Amino acid sequence: MAEALPLSGRSCVVTGGSRGIGAAVVRLMAAQGADVAFGYHHSADRAEALCEEVRAAHPGRRCAALPGEVSDGPGAQKFAAEALDFLDGRLDVLVNNAGVTRDVSFARMRRDQWDEVLDTNLGSMFNVTRPLVMPLVRQRKGTVLNVTSASGIHGAPGQTAYAASKSGIIGFTKALAKELGGLGVTVNAVAPGFIETDMTAALPGPHTDLVKSMIPTHAFGSAEDVAALLCFLASDRARYITGQVIEISGGLVL
Secondary structure (H helix, E strand, O other), rough: OOOOOOOOOOHHOOOOOOOOHHHHHHHHHOOOOOOEEEEOOOOOOHHHHHHHHHHHHHHOOOOOEEEEEEEEOHHHHHHHHHHHHHHOOOOOEEOOOOOOOOOOOOOHHOHHHHHHHHHHHHHHHHHHHHHHHHHHHHHEEEEEEOOHHHHHHHHOOOOOOHHHHHHHHHHHHHHHHHHHHOOOOOEEEEEEEEEEEEHHHHOOOHHHHHHHOOOOOOEEEEHHHHHHHHHHHHHHHHHHHOOOOEOOOOOOOO
């Protein structure tokens, strides 16, 4: 008998799912047997195309692209309600992936830049997780997965706001894991380093070459690398892992 797909029958919600790491997570979760509702903010055409791709590749698998500005409280609540409605009130996995960066030296940073990064990267964690955590608690099973960053662990010049927000995600992850562990819910975070996404594609060539020379593997990771780790943590194979922050950076900092 063939082995069941690792996420067969699971209902999953992914924020920031229309591109980059989020889109890779949506694709892999569907490939591993899950129904997925994911959020997007600006990329409606890209989000709908991703849904069509998933449904074509996996007939019978359910996929929904839902608009929502998760840094905004009412917008996040609407997104969470629509996601639960699409999934018939059931939730097994929540992936908090929505994020932005506004890299600038701290001396030149404006308060609105600081607020945008903190509100999107950290504020959305509260906005989305708060209404979606109770379905997990009621069934006494499930997982919350948060995407932080190697910058949140080690810091990086020009990224004070980004590093602060991603470091906050780490504290959030560890505290929530202690709260929910006895209720059957695991909470973990992954901390990507340099990953091939739209964000790193904007780096100038000489800077990219310099960074790669500092990474032991001499390469950027792929969004699929991060998705594979998140899907493992979402599966029963990771049922005894909670409160952890797993760096996936090619050994950027050892």
